[in-house]
Amino acid sequence: MELRTIRYALAVAETLHFGRASEQSLVSQPALSRQVKALEVELGVALFDRTSRRVQLTAAGSQFVPLARKALQMLDVAAEQARESARGQVGALRLGFVATAAIDVLPRILSLHRAQRPKVSISLIECTTGDQIEALQAGLLDVGLGRDLPPIAGLDVSVLRTEAIMVAVPATHPLAAVVSVHVDDLVGEPIVRLPPGMARRADVLLAQVSGLAISRASAVTAEQQANQYMTLLALVAAGTGVALVPQPVTRLRHDGVHYVRLEHADATSSLTLATRADDRSPIVRDFRTMLLGSDLARSAETG
Incomplete structure (x- = not known):
């Protein structure tokens, strides 16, 4: 059972007209008619009563159409969520941070992230830079906002500001x-x-x-x-x-x-951004790109 064929049947159910359904579906009427007939054969029931003057849903069609429409809507949602996940736009992130980051930078990071990635939740863990290193290496953190972190094998470390x-x-x-x-x-x-x-x-x-x-x-x-x-x-x-x-x-x-x-x-003193070098999570990659490309990645002025 092909999704395209189901969409053709739903177009006929919506318009109750094979000609208008074919125009809406951008397919020739004979081709659409063949596809709908093939679907009926596969289901073993007639979905439509066809006469030269009108098209009506059968009792079986009245049961099939709303459920099929809902199923396609759910598939569309699933497809979009899969695409968002691949782009790092939905899911969860574990973020460790040092206390000084919470004074200024962290609130701005959270505000920026909520605006750009509302479907990604962040779990916040306050910890020292040393504890962040251990947690990242153990897979207990996804991202660390530390201070003056030197290059470390297995970690991608960037200076945020x-x-x-x-x-x-x-x-x-x-x-x-x-x-x-x-x-x-x-x-x-x-x-x-x-x-x-x-x-x-x-x-x-x-x-x-x-x-x-x-x-x-x-x-x-x-x-x-x-x-x-x-x-x-x-x-x-x-x-x-x-x-x-x-x-x-x-x-x-x-x-x-x-x-x-x-x-x-x-x-x-540098505020550093660290992730595991082998972390291929789209959420982590997207978070790094977002922060390093923002105005947060600059030198702070003294005050």
């Missing part, structure tokens, strides 16, 4: 009165930081601060650790020390904290 690293200082600190500072200005300052590995570029800069202190025979910089940026800022506001933070953190307004630009060639 580059952001400045700022210095968070207590509002009453002398450095709060300047526009910018250099790394050597931080020598001897107590430091508040995230655990090593959670902010890779800040780790590098802080290592330089420690190196300068040692070379100058200065006291090694005292350090306090915080697991989250809000805690880190609270410690800075309390006068515990200064901290290096990516630019989006400056949006977390905190009384008692002032942000100063860090003048250094390496004072930038």
Whole structure:
């Protein structure tokens, strides 16, 4: 039973006229008549009563037509969903993200994605960059929004945007009165930081601060650790020390904290987009293409 033949029969049922049905179906009337007759033979019933003056549905035809029409509609829906799936426009995506992405970029990603791919649902998982690597490799995540992720075998890693690293200082600190500072200005300052590995570029800069202190025979910089940026800022506001933070953190307004630009060639942090290199999911490919082609993929301005 061919779909084309069923469509011919439905055209006849709609028009109750073989001539008009053939015009509507863009096929000659004899060919359409033969196809409908062949369908009736295959079904073993007459669908139409034909006379020289009129065409009517038989009782069997009255049963067949609405069900056949519904079946074709469902097939059309199935075909469109299959095409949308192949284009990555329907389905589900598991997205891991670091906390700093949630401050600025993530809400904009979700808004853009909802507008362009309303039939793709996103499951959000907040996790560190290191945890994202493990989850991607284990197949537990589809996409990771991490920070300063280096090239890793088996992963496709792209820089989504580059952001400045700022210095968070207590509002009453002398450095709060300047526009910018250099790394050597931080020598001897107590430091508040995230655990090593959670902010890779800040780790590098802080290592330089420690190196300068040692070379100058200065006291090694005292350090306090915080697991989250809000805690880190609270410690800075309390006068515990200064901290290096990516630019989006400056949006977390905190009384008692002032942000100063860090003048250094390496004072930038990259928000990276990572997927498995062997992932052929149309949804994942489409998501990567959408993000990397959007205005989110740019350098963030300092503020």
